Amino acid sequence: MSIPFNGSGQTGPGYQSDKSPDSSSKRFLLQPDGTWFQDTEELHDFRSQLPPALQQALTSPTDSESVMACLDGSTTWALGTLVEVHDLETTYVQLASYFDAIQRPVASRLMLFRCYSRLLEWQRARSTRVHKGKSLVKLSEACRRAGWYCMAEFYLMLTLIEDSISESGKVKEAGGVLWRLAATNGWTKSKVADWFKAAFTKKSFYDDLGWCPEAVLQEMGSDWQLSLPAIEESVCWFPNQFFCRLLIDNLGSKGADGGKTLERLAAYLMACMPGTRVKRRVITTSTDLDVFCSIEGVMTDFRQELGRQWICECKDTDVVGFTAVAKFARVLDSSKCKSGVLFTRNRVSGDGEYRWAHQEICRLYQQHGIVIMVIDLDDMKAAAEGQSFLSLLRNRYEHVRHDLWKRVETP
Numbered sequence: 001m002s003i004p005f006n007g008s009g010q011t012g013p014g015y016q017s018d019k020s021p022d023s024s025s026k027r028f029l030l031q032p033d034g035t036w037f038q039d040t041e042e043l044h045d046f047r048s049q050l051p052p053a054l055q056q057a058l059t060s061p062t063d064s065e066s067v068m069a070c071l072d073g074s075t076t077w078a079l080g081t082l083v084e085v086h087d088l089e090t091t092y093v094q095l096a097s098y099f100d101a102i103q104r105p106v107a108s109r110l111m112l113f114r115c116y117s118r119l120l121e122w123q124r125a126r127s128t129r130v131h132k133g134k135s136l137v138k139l140s141e142a143c144r145r146a147g148w149y150c151m152a153e154f155y156l157m158l159t160l161i162e163d164s165i166s167e168s169g170k171v172k173e174a175g176g177v178l179w180r181l182a183a184t185n186g187w188t189k190s191k192v193a194d195w196f197k198a199a200f201t202k203k204s205f206y207d208d209l210g211w212c213p214e215a216v217l218q219e220m221g222s223d224w225q226l227s228l229p230a231i232e233e234s235v236c237w238f239p240n241q242f243f244c245r246l247l248i249d250n251l252g253s254k255g256a257d258g259g260k261t262l263e264r265l266a267a268y269l270m271a272c273m274p275g276t277r278v279k280r281r282v283i284t285t286s287t288d289l290d291v292f293c294s295i296e297g298v299m300t301d302f303r304q305e306l307g308r309q310w311i312c313e314c315k316d317t318d319v320v321g322f323t324a325v326a327k328f329a330r331v332l333d334s335s336k337c338k339s340g341v342l343f344t345r346n347r348v349s350g351d352g353e354y355r356w357a358h359q360e361i362c363r364l365y366q367q368h369g370i371v372i373m374v375i376d377l378d379d380m381k382a383a384a385e386g387q388s389f390l391s392l393l394r395n396r397y398e399h400v401r402h403d404l405w406k407r408v409e410t411p
Contacts, residue, residue: 054070068110071114095111096112096138120243151236156185164199165200169197169201229275244383247264247265263281266290267280272389278292293311295310306397310341320348321357329360341373342373342374346376366403
């Protein structure tokens with residue numbers, strides 16, 4: 001099913017107009033935004049070799065969504081062999097290159113995100129691991145072209161983990177994503193090689209959590225994070241929905257990780273905000289912090305009012321009462337942190353009634369200027385389905401600051 005196309009026929013911005021071009025000597029493509037783009041022989045040949053259903057999808061006004069729906073409907077994902085799945089992955093990557101060639105970077109990135117998600121779903125359906133390095137490295141390249149260097153770094157590290165698992169931690173002398181990470185991010189080759197070897201030693205987390213490389217990356221600290229997010233990138237939200245749903249399904253269970261699934265989920269949701277450096281299980285002289293976050297880069301939204309150091313408390317219990325909130329407030333105050341996030345499977349006691357724990361959260365801000373933003377199971381499920389976690393935090397912040405008795409729901 002894969003078609004030989006590498007996207008090398010990029011023609012620049014081409015003819016951009018809101019009117020149909022008059023020249024009959026050249027072909028033009030009508031874009032969804034009403035502009036026209038000059039076609040090329042390579043692009044035309046690529047489309048002509050696609051199956052009829054995909055050719056028709058590319059002529060749709062919502063072509064990227066139609067193409068993804070067409071590919072999602074393929075039975076290859078659920079029933080095909082490993083070779084057939086790799087062929088379909090190649091088709092996704094080539095279609096992403098096609099959208100890049102006609103100056104549609106957003107559609108290209110969506111193609112690659114969908115490809116990665118579908119590979120994870122196929123693994124679970126067939127109980128068989130598949131190497132996902134191709135789609136991840138292409139995602140990294142797409143993010144770098146957009147100027148999203150934090151996300152490019154993130155996906156390149158996931159690619160390194162996939163390669164490490166496939167190669168059993170054995171470092172290649174030349175080539176591969178390992179040396180690309182060293183060349184583009186300024187790390188020495190010996191340091192990147194150490195990460196490559198370390199990733200394989202964390203393979204048990206990879207196997208236990210759906211063969212998701214994010215599970216391994218969470219165990220590797222945050223020293224690999226060098227880039228600062230651009231302003232546009234800092235508000236992006238592209239979580240691995242499969243990984244989030246997997247963690248949510250395991251909430252409340254006492255597995256091999258000692259029942260710390262909520263901490264892992266909280267750390268991942270926070271880390272998906274570009275520029276956020278996250279540490280789990282930080283031990284101090286007086287207590288332990290479930291999740292500690294440091295916000296880096298230029299902040300132009302509500303986060304600039306909340307400081308750069310955040311502490312997250314995770315309560316995988318039925319009800320969070322006054323005592324738990326008061327203790328968390330004391331930790332924030334002693335750490336001189338302006339903000340904290342309380343992750344819980346349920347809402348705090350007295351929520352919406354201005355009583356008990358809810359009242360204590362409101363008073364804490366009024367008296368000390370400290371904000372506790374409560375994220376419950378419904379919020380985590382919404383974030384797992386793609387709703388902006390940043391918008392959820394903003395609403396919870398306004399809920400506390402303006403003393404709103406009723407929860408503000410994000411539409």
